[in-house]
Amino acid sequence: MKIQNAFRAGLIGSLGVGLGIILMTAVQSLATVLTYIFIALFLSLGLDPAVKWLETKKFPKWAAIATVVVGVLGVFIGVLFAIVPAMIDQMVSLWTHLPAEITQLQTQDWIAFLDKQFGDVVDINAVIAEIGKFFSDPANISKIAGGALAVGVGLANAISGTLIVVILTLYFTASLQLVKDTVYKFVPKSRRDNFIRMSEEITGGVGKYVVGQISLAVLNGFLAFLVLTLIGGKQALLFGFLAFLFALIPLVGTVLSWILVTSGQLLLAGPETALIICIYFLIYMQIEAYVLSPRIMNKAISIPGSIVVIAALAGGTLMGVLGALVAIPIAASIVLVVKQVVYPAQDQV
Incomplete structure (x- = not known):
């Protein structure tokens, strides 16, 4: 009887450990998705005060939520089409002219002043020349950027992730009170009022x-x-x-x-x-x-x-x-x- 109990305990324990490993592996695999959900929920809590403020201005709840959702979509689309293209152009321009800008530092008066003050300790012009040479080498640029393919994949992931977060944020904003009410129902009725107040x-x-x-x-x-x-x-x-x-x-x-x-x-x-x-x-x-x-x-x-x-x-x-x-x-x-x-x-x- 004791051997049977020991075997049963060992079996249950090993199954528990295996289940824990499976759960941790699943969480690790879903880390990106869980991050999107967490960010969206966090942002929806930030939009909730705007919804409540509109309700104090005699907006019906559905109208307050719709106003906030439309406002967020408008801001997102405006930023996407008005700011992002110009910012990408500036990033490309900066990346293209960065080696020349670094090399040109050698002609600056303040670099000459620093070289005069600290030239005995470090050769500033030589350091600048090496940095410019480093950024002028396409192989080094490729290493820094991780390759054109990696950069493209990263940019696509960033765009898709942003879209997912925006969509989830709008959904959570529209259904935040429903989510809260669902969670509150799992709390015993004797403690529910205090739990709701604190939440x-x-x-x-x-x-x-x-x-x-x-x-x-x-x-x-x-x-x-x-x-x-x-x-x-x-x-x-x-x-x-x-x-x-x-x-x-x-x-x-x-x-x-x-x-x-x-x-x-x-x-x-x-x-x-x-x-x-x-x-x-x-x-x-x-x-x-x-x-x-x-x-x-x-x-x-x-x-x-x-x-x-x-x-x-x-x-x-x-x-x-x-x-x-x-x-x-x-x-x-x-x-x-x-x-x-x-x-x-x-x-x-």
Whole structure:
């Protein structure tokens, strides 16, 4: 009897391990699809406050959802046809003229100044010449780009992934309340009211956080593009878009935008333009940190600054930019659960 029980336990255990391996393999295989779903759900929570705001303006629910959906589609199509072609042209132009721009640095006065100051330590002109030679070699360019086929496949995947995310976002936005109601039904009735209250508070905070972070990123990208255009910067649209993308990263995004745009303009447009854009970013970062961000984010999340930093670093390490973006609202949700569930439970012991 004991041998039979031991065999049964071993069999059940091995089956459990095998099932776990199968599930982990399935999750790994569906990682891309799950990422699309997660991003779309995250964005739909960001659109939900707009739907609720329209409902407060006497819009019927279906009309509020339709208005938001049409607005998102309009923005997506507008960006796709108005901005993307020009940005691709600037990317191609930058990539084509990059070797010549690097080589031309040797004639710049500020390079001569640096060479005079640090020439005994490092030969700056020789370094620039080697970098220009590297980028002039088609074999090296192919290695960096991963080959023309890989670039084409990557671009096609990016476009298809964006379309999938947009479609899923619109679907989740239209059916978000239905999804919530379905989840709520799995909670026992005695705890359902408290669960609904906490869930609405969490999803509302996440939605406001998404709106706030995207708003700051759009403002950062637009102002960078505008300043570059006014001062005669090079590839203004491309660098404005890069500033928008980097600004999506919490905490350090604007700093990365500052470094990238300033370095790019120093290479392409010269030290005067780089100095102006550098000063602009220094001023903007102060305004964002002390004026814009507190006003936009004050109703979204309320967690200690140390947890914000730790959450962003952990999320970025695990899932890259997406992880850094979603880590803060997840941390805020955990803090809320601890305050409203764990602490009261401990007080009753």
